[in-house]
Amino acid sequence: MHNSPKKLRHTLQDEIDAIQPGECDAILLAYGLCGASTANLIARHTPIVMPRAHDCITLYLGSRERYQAEFERHPGTYWYSTDYMERNEPGSSGGLGAGMLDDAEQYEGWVEKYGQETADALRDEMRGWMSHYTRAAFIDTGLGEGTKYEELAQAKAQAEGWTFERLPGDRRLLTALVHGAWDETEFLVVPPGHAIKQSNNESVVKAAPVP
Template structure:
């Protein structure tokens, strides 16, 4: 098969690695992770990329995204089927299954997630080096503003007084894929965890979802196949997403 993959850049290493091993021809396209901050902007960018795909060039378009604050809801590929992982966000893609992510969340909901890819791709933006939802990012923005205004030591003190970090989070989890060695940022994450009074934990991850996405193993339990000119919507249950009619028909 000839496949087009559109991936968030925080999955760059995994996407290229899986594409290199895939029996199919895969064109990989990366999207700036900063677009996650504004879901409607990310959705518009992804739709623009889908509209730009040539007719009859690919057998399928692969989306390397989870639901991601509904950023992928409403997307339509005009003439090629889309294949999308059943995931709330990219943490599922790092851990290897939505079930494992659910188990981790139930056990320790106050977790700040770190991966080598996300840390590397955060060096030139606002300094946020952890994965997570909008609320987590907002807290990081506050911290960065304090650093810029008052210096790092004073920023740490202010956040300590506010209790903003400890009120919501208790664990820093560093996910490391077992299938592929990556640069080690454990010491950096341990330092951040110690500064904020969090427990540090290193978790074994898996790129099996991305491998199977790129290698064409699309079982219905883990992937949704969306027909051309149709869209996807959230299900608010374990399936996460389903196919639906597009408003444009």
């Protein structure tokens, strides 16, 4: 659902609202902003805690600083991890962040839905967007069938003419989230009656009262 931020937001809010008052001390949201999917989520009666992250890649690398360093070193990177590839949605490459579509499968769907002329235009636009990538990076989380999915990511890189790199994952942020070590520089605690908002600065997210 990362490719459909509005749908993901509705799903997350439904899950938050399903929790009854007093059922838990806090709701832990293991997401970043993720294409604004978490923006405007409301804490009704139980605090929400989330990492200060633009997207899930920060969670896999362990810090915003490491993600920023990788971005500066190689900005045109398409990211992969085992769990995203395991839960690959139809028509998606299984990469982290914005979705990249499988041309053949998605193109046929576009032809059926919009007609061939529009489908051709959409395909050309998508291929142009993909041309900005020059590296595929596989984040090894040490979980699941890492070797299998690393090889798949490497094959995708070869097919696209990208370089390939394997990077070790770091579960530090996720561990801190689960263990309640919510340093305010790395986590946002949203009080009841407040919503998650994008802060447009280095804090990434903030809590704002719901009118």
